[in-house]
Amino acid sequence: MEQPKSKPQPPNNSEGATPVTIRPAAAADLVSVLAIEHDSPSAAQWKNSDYAKALNEPTRLFLVAEEEADNRVIGFLVASTATEEWELENIAVSPAARRRGIGRALMNALIQQAQHRGALEIRQEVRVSNSAAQNLGRSAGFLPEGRRKGYYRNPREDALLFKYLTRTRQVRT
Ligand SMILES: CC(C)(COP(=O)(O)OP(=O)(O)OC[C@H]1O[C@@H](n2cnc3c(N)ncnc32)[C@H](O)[C@@H]1OP(=O)(O)O)[C@@H](O)C(=O)NCCC(=O)NCCS
Numbered sequence: 627m628e629q630p631k632s633k634p635q636p637p638n639n640s641e642g643a644t645p646v647t648i649r650p651a652a653a654a655d656l657v658s659v660l661a662i663e664h665d666s667p668s669a670a671q672w673k674n675s676d677y678a679k680a681l682n683e684p685t686r687l688f689l690v691a692e693e694e695a696d697n698r699v700i701g702f703l704v705a706s707t708a709t710e711e712w713e714l715e716n717i718a719v720s721p722a723a724r725r726r727g728i729g730r731a732l733m734n735a736l737i738q739q740a741q742h743r744g745a746l747e748i749r750q751e752v753r754v755s756n757s758a759a760q761n762l763g764r765s766a767g768f769l770p771e772g773r774r775k776g777y778y779r780n781p782r783e784d785a786l787l788f789k790y791l792t793r794t795r796q797v798r799t
Contacts (some may be wrong), residue, residue: 648689668756717729740792
């Protein structure tokens with residue numbers, strides 16, 4: 627299904643921020659995606675081939691955030707969309723571009739797609755120590771769901787589970 631481009635909401639502290647476009651990822655973006663992941667140790671660490679595969683899978687949503695001024699890719703998000711329960715698998719923003727609302731813009735685009743395509747919920751697991759990702763999720767409307775003990779390795783750590791209920795789900799229940 628064609629994924630529409632969307633403009634991020636301006637961040638709260640948007641003074642001087644340059645506009646960004648959220649669009650589906652393409653093969654030419656993979657170098658930037660891997661560089662951002664490399665600079666983001668708390669992101670899920672995937673192989674190049676995993677991202678390449680995700681580009682062509684109909685059951686994955688793979689978005690990038692592109693700086694309009696110079697077309698640089700400065701963030702990305704990958705989600706599994708196989709069932710009515712979507713899962714946010716990875717999200718990262720280039721360290722130099724953080725706290726500009728890019729992460730929230732990617733999350734908003736994910737939520738918009740999930741609503742549009744009839745998903746009931748979006749799940750996310752986050753390391754207990756990753757307060758930036760937890761706060762980003764909360765600010766986008768994700769709710770805490772529980773905790774999975776010792777879920778992560780290197781270092782071993784609990785996962786906090788979050789869930790976003792789409793409008794479809796809210797109407798059904
Ligand atoms: C998590 C991440 C994607 C957030 O991206 P971002 O573009 O900086 O986020 P935004 O600017 O859109 O921030 C939105 C909200 O998230 C929260 N937030 C973002 N970064 C935060 C931080 N370092 N500390 C606390 N809260 C934070 C805030 O509530 C923020 O709203 P505010 O700026 O109005 O206070 C980014 O920090 C990142 O790439 N981290 C490394 C990768 C990672 O850990 N991914 C998650 C794997 S589960």
